[in-house]
Amino acid sequence: MKRIINYIWPVLLCFGIGFAASRLQSESMMEWYPNLNKSALTPPNIAFPIAWSVIYLLMGLSLGRVLNRGDKKSAVIWMVQLVFNFLWSILFFTMRMPFWGFIDILLLDASVVYFMISVSKKDKPSLYMFIPYILWLVIATYLNGYILINN
8 A cells, every 4th residue: 555655645746736836826927928038949838737747747656666666865856856846936937037947947957867867777667757857848948048048
């Protein structure tokens, strides 16, 4: 039973963090973000909840595997990246600070890569579950940088 719970609570945590971030950034998404000069490569708005739903599910399942293996170091790195993930929404959207969002997303990128390296030899599925996340973050980092430079 504990092994199953180790999958359930991380998935719920990820979706809870995502929900909280979306609530905190909703005003900014209506009033501030639409008026920014954005890259032509910005995905349509519908892509964001779809992508994040898949990413949050995979993130949670990845932590479940890490917990079930007893890999405390990788679990701590996973938690650190989740903090940076949440902070980015606060810095970029809620506080409307693209510069600090950019600093945060670079730290997020680094922590996600560090997590991927930490599990690469011990648990390939956990590594693979983070590939969509890092690919999305590459796009998000570019978009954040574009907004920072062009607004």
